Amino acid sequence: GQSLEQPSEVTAVEGAIVQINCTYQTSGFYGLSWYQQHDGGAPTFLSYNGLDGLEETGRFSSFLSRSDSYGYLLLQELQMKDSASYFCAVRDRYGGSQGNLIFGKGTKLSVKP
């Protein structure tokens, strides 16, 4: 089966940098994704890492190390609107050729002024 571990809560101040870690155990690995969810809203896609290394999208970056079964999401120049829950997710080997997306329990980020 699959399991993902990420911290339940993180607090940071506006303008700072925060890193949210994710470790995973999976029988078949098809990449690590990150999703953002504001309170009362739907999850929205942030990034995907299929290979080792860093992917950058504006203020957000995501890193993957397949040998360590580890990844992280890096948020720079934090803004109040970044206060949300962040989920890491991996694809399992079911769901046809592409796998089902299995989510971690989420990290609630609170950005303080």
Next chain:
Amino acid sequence: NAGVTQTPKFQVLKTGQSMTLQCAQDMNHEYMSWYRQDPGMGLRLIHYSVGAGITDQGEVPNGYNVSRSTTEDFPLRLLSAAPSQTSVYFCASSLRVSPTRSSSYEQYFGPGTRLTVT
């Protein structure tokens, strides 16, 4: 494009009642899925479909049925509602994943249905 739409937004049921949560997407996505989200539990997969006429169970399928008669629609049926099914339900869709197309790994979520069973 409207993306992924879900109805209703809110629903209150009594124990034992049945109902159908509707989900539709207009992006011609082959893959569709249903998740439930409970506090502290993240998103858990209920059922999924890799194309019209094909459905399968996810992690927590008990008490739910699905069907996929068209590419666009993927309704979720609660057979006999129980208080344990009080949750927020999200429908999602995506393209068939392609290693040469990173955008295919994005899953699109509907706005959710907040269900309370009393």
